[in-house]
Amino acid sequence: MIWLKIISKIIRILNAEATPKQIAGGVMLGMIIGLTPTFSLHNIVVVFLILVIKVNLTAAILSMFAFDLIAYGLDSLSDWIGYGILTSTALRPLWIEAYNAAIIPFTRFNNTIVMGSFVISLILLYPIFRLAKYGVERYRSDLASTFQRWRIVRAVKMSRFYRYYQTFRNIT
Amino acid sequence: MRWKFVIPFFAFILITVAFVAFFLDGIVESIVEERASLLNRAKVEIDNLDIGFLRPGLRIRGLAVANADNPWRNMVEVGDIGISVSVLSLFSKRIIVNEVVMEKVRVNTKRKSSGELPRRLKKRLKAEKKKEGKPVQVPCLKLPNLEVFKKKFDVKELVDINRLESVKRAKQLSEDVSSMKSRWETEINDLDVKSKAEEIVTKVQGSLESLQKTEIKGPADLLRLQGNLRNLREATDALRGLKREIEGEKLDFKRQVATLEKALKDEMKRLKEQDLRAILKDLGIEELMKVRLAEAFLCPFLGKAMNLIWNNAGKIRAAMPKLEKDEPVRTRMRANGRDIIFPSVKKGPDFILREARLSMEQGKWSLKGIIRGITSDPVSYGKPTRIDIQGKRSKLVLNAILDHTGKIPIDTVSLDLMGYPLEGLAFTENPLSLSNITRGFLDLKADLALRGDSIDLKTMTTVKNLVLDFSERGKENLMVDILKEVMKTAPSLSIGTIRLALSSWAVLGRAMMGIPPSERPAP
Numbered sequence: 191m192i193w194l195k196i197i198s199k200i201i202r203i204l205n206a207e208a209t210p211k212q213i214a215g216g217v218m219l220g221m222i223i224g225l226t227p228t229f230s231l232h233n234i235v236v237v238f239l240i241l242v243i244k245v246n247l248t249a250a251i252l253s254m255f256a257f258d259l260i261a262y263g264l265d266s267l268s269d270w271i272g273y274g275i276l277t278s279t280a281l282r283p284l285w286i287e288a289y290n291a292a293i294i295p296f297t298r299f300n301n302t303i304v305m306g307s308f309v310i311s312l313i314l315l316y317p318i319f320r321l322a323k324y325g326v327e328r329y330r331s332d333l334a335s336t337f338q339r340w341r342i343v344r345a346v347k348m349s350r351f352y353r354y355y356q357t358f359r360n361i362t
Numbered sequence: 363m364r365w366k367f368v369i370p371f372f373a374f375i376l377i378t379v380a381f382v383a384f385f386l387d388g389i390v391e392s393i394v395e396e397r398a399s400l401l402n403r404a405k406v407e408i409d410n411l412d413i414g415f416l417r418p419g420l421r422i423r424g425l426a427v428a429n430a431d432n433p434w435r436n437m438v439e440v441g442d443i444g445i446s447v448s449v450l451s452l453f454s455k456r457i458i459v460n461e462v463v464m465e466k467v468r469v470n471t472k473r474k475s476s477g478e479l480p481r482r483l484k485k486r487l488k489a490e491k492k493k494e495g496k497p498v499q500v501p502c503l504k505l506p507n508l509e510v511f512k513k514k515f516d517v518k519e520l521v522d523i524n525r526l527e528s529v530k531r532a533k534q535l536s537e538d539v540s541s542m543k544s545r546w547e548t549e550i551n552d553l554d555v556k557s558k559a560e561e562i563v564t565k566v567q568g569s570l571e572s573l574q575k576t577e578i579k580g581p582a583d584l585l586r587l588q589g590n591l592r593n594l595r596e597a598t599d600a601l602r603g604l605k606r607e608i609e610g611e612k613l614d615f616k617r618q619v620a621t622l623e624k625a626l627k628d629e630m631k632r633l634k635e636q637d638l639r640a641i642l643k644d645l646g647i648e649e650l651m652k653v654r655l656a657e658a659f660l661c662p663f664l665g666k667a668m669n670l671i672w673n674n675a676g677k678i679r680a681a682m683p684k685l686e687k688d689e690p691v692r693t694r695m696r697a698n699g700r701d702i703i704f705p706s707v708k709k710g711p712d713f714i715l716r717e718a719r720l721s722m723e724q725g726k727w728s729l730k731g732i733i734r735g736i737t738s739d740p741v742s743y744g745k746p747t748r749i750d751i752q753g754k755r756s757k758l759v760l761n762a763i764l765d766h767t768g769k770i771p772i773d774t775v776s777l778d779l780m781g782y783p784l785e786g787l788a789f790t791e792n793p794l795s796l797s798n799i800t801r802g803f804l805d806l807k808a809d810l811a812l813r814g815d816s817i818d819l820k821t822m823t824t825v826k827n828l829v830l831d832f833s834e835r836g837k838e839n840l841m842v843d844i845l846k847e848v849m850k851t852a853p854s855l856s857i858g859t860i861r862l863a864l865s866s867w868a869v870l871g872r873a874m875m876g877i878p879p880s881e882r883p884a885p
Contacts, residue, residue, distance in 0.1 A: 242368055269699055276702040289704040303699030 208246055210330070214322035216240065216249030221318050223250075224257025225264070225311040227304055231297040249322075264310065265303060272306030387411050400487055402437075404428035405477040419446035428477020429470070436473055441466025459715040467722035467729075520641050527640075528633035535626060542622070546615050553607060562600050569593040711739035726755040740766040756782045773812040780805050784825065802828035 222236050240250045261268075276285060288294045298304045329337070337343060346352055391411040398406035409424025422443040429437040442465040448458035479487060523529050569590045576587050715736040722729040731751030737743040746765035752758065762775040784802035805824040810817070 241371070242364055244364055265699075273700065273702075282704075285702075286704045286707055290707045298701075300702045300704065301699045302702065306699075 210323045210326040212244055213246045213249045213326050214319045215243065215245035216247060217253040217322040218315055218319045219243075219245060220250035220253025221257045221314065222308075222311045224254040224259075225261045225314075226307045227298070227301075228258070230304055231293075232308065253322075261307060264307065268306030268310060269302045270306065271309055272302030272304065275305055275309065276300060276302060383415060387413055396483065398427075399479055399483055400490065402427055402430060403487060404430040404433055404437075404479060414446075417446065418449055419444065421445070426473070426477075428473060430477075433477040434473050436471045436477065437469065439466075439468045439471045440464055441468075456710060457713045459713075460717070462715060462718040464718070464720045467720060469722075469724055520644055525640075526637045528630060528637050531629060531633050535622070535630075539622065542618060546611075546618075549611060553611065555604065555608060558604055559601075562597050562604070565593060566597045569597065711737040711743045713738035714743065720751075727753065728755065729753045729758070731760070743767070756780065770814045771812070773810075775808075775810040777806065777808040777810075779807075781826075782806070784828070800829040802826065 219236055219240050223233050226233065239245075240247065275281065285300065289300060299308075388411075390413060391408050394411065395406055395408055405426075405428040407424075407426045407428075408422055410422070412421040412423075414420065420443075423441070425438075425440040425443060426436050427438045429435045442463070444461070444463040446460045448460055573587070573590050573594075576583060576590065578584060578587065713736075716734065718733040718736070720729070720731045720733070729751060730753075731749065733750075734748045735743065735745045736747050740746065744767055746763050746767060749760065749762040749764070751760040753760075757778075757780040759778040760775070762773070765772045765774075782804040784799045784804050803826045805826065806821065807823075808819070808821040810819045812818075
């Protein structure tokens with residue numbers, strides 16, 4: 191059971207950060223992974239950042255799944271943006287240089303969707319951070335108590351699933 | 363920063379790296395041994411394999427490659443192999459090997475255990491085995507038995523015109539030509555060019571006269587004028603048609619003549635050779651036409667050398683990189699987007715082996731050699747590959763320059779072998795196998811030049827102090843008697859110069875496989 195304890199400790203460390211800024215940071219970084227194709231080299235860097243910087247891991251994971259779903263809808267837009275950037279005459283020398291460099295090609299930057307979605311995620315980085323921070327603050331100050339009173343929330347809290355969740359939370 | 367996470371994470375990474383570094387050598391060693399054994403169809407063993415990380419490179423000690431045909435012997439044994447790679451090249455797409463060293467290379471050594479593949483690998487080999495093309499074999503030529511000249515022949519009977527296929531075919535061709543001539547004459551007559559032309563000319567003249575006389579006074583005259591012009595147009599078309607017909611016939615005739623000419627040239631040549639062979643067969647000296655003394659005499663030696671050149675030179679040259687053009691920008695559709703392909707900008711070859719040193723010992727023999735400048739892109743490297751090998755005890759000097767830096771690859775190889783002992787060398791593959799060499803030394807000088815697809819091979823072989831043993835076979839062969847007499851007086855025997863100058867590999871292949879006597883270069 192020592193492995194379980196180690197894992198639970200790691201998760202507790204990673205989940206300890208729960209200030210609005212840290213949650214917003216998690217959402218922001220999770221968005222990059224969610225919007226861009228998951229198996230790209232730059233996502234390793236993002237995952238590393240999530241693990242190292244004090245951001246909320248649960249928020250990052252949830253954000254990743256949520257933006258992954260949104261990404262499917264944005265594919266054609268990503269393709270259009272990516273194609274425009276990659277075929278731009280002004281940037282062509284830069285892309286040729288990157289294409290012939292050592293590690294950069296492994297990022298698949300020359301794929302229209304990778305490039306397009308990465309640019310979209312960079313554009314959305316700050317707005318998402320602000321929005322998530324505002325959302326968390328607003329929830330904590332105004333909505334939390336109202337939310338707790340909802341019947342559906344009370345029903346969930348009484349379910350077996352929630353009991354399991356609480357047991358897991360107590361362990362960690 | 364989450365230090366409580368970061369520190370254990372990096373500690374874990376460090377431990378993993380150390381673990382891999384410690385066990386990687388063994389893992390790579392076993393993979394190399396297994397893959398190489400499968401390729402070799404017999405065991406390939408390595409005593410020790412070291413992968414260098416701080417100074418990137420590889421060192422293999424005690425490499426033994428078992429002989430698949432004789433598992434109790436090693437095909438080759440190498441005491442020490444060292445490869446050092448340029449550190450900077452590891453961070454780019456290029457691989458630059460600074461040095462490869464192979465020391466204590468020995469061939470055909472005894473093994474302490476059998477080199478057969480273990481059962482597990484045998485099964486895998488069976489599964490992986492693919493059919494390979496048959497290697498080209500240079501045939502050994504036979505010397506004639508000159509005893510045949512002791513017989514008497516009726517020359518008239520031998521060259522009887524009725525027996526000769528070439529004469530029969532010549533007669534037939536002559537008939538064909540005359541029938542073709544008469545057929546063409548008939549066709550030309552059938553065309554009736556003269557009368558047709560006269561008819562058209564009369565029509566044109568009539569139309570022209572009518573045109574001159576025509577005075578336009580009313581609409582009826584305009585209609586007549588139109589009719590005359592139509593007649594003129596029709597006459598012009600008819601003339602053009604006639605011209606086309608004549609040109610068509612002319613072309614047809616030219617084609618027939620060309621076909622006949624080619625048939626005459628090729629077929630007559632073949633038939634003449636066939637007749638000559640038939641006459642020689644009657645004389646019992648059919649093989650004489652195929653024979654070149656030098657080839658017959660040194661067949662096993664030259665045959666093997668030619669086999670080696672033929673089977674490997676083509677492969678090596680095919681594997682050599684060709685001139686590449688820059689890739690154009692193109693797009694490729696993919697389910698999850700499009701990959702934009704940018705041109706490759708080469709800042710140098712992808713692979714360079716700056717220097718490889720080799721030392722080899724085999725009994726009294728020893729070899730030392732250096733190979734410089736092996737690269738995947740000789741054009742951008744700009745230097746040819748140079749091979750310099752020197753041997754002791756039977757002096758050997760091999761120099762090769764493989765220049766693929768220009769549009770046409772130029773490879774030159776020169777081999778100088780002096781004093782190669784011939785004792786015990788048996789000519790088992792040709793009629794001179796009636797002899798064995800008791801003593802003798804071979805000097806061989808060969809120059810091979812490959813320019814594009816053309817080959818120029820010159821060899822000079824000299825056999826010194828040759829003592830042959832005729833004790834067993836061919837006692838009644840006149841050829842043997844002649845040779846015996848020659849050997850009594852000749853202190854050294856130069857087998858002449860064989861020169862091959864061919865324009866393509868295909869021609870060489872045909873010459874070797876088919877051996878039509880007339881198509882082979884003169885000795």
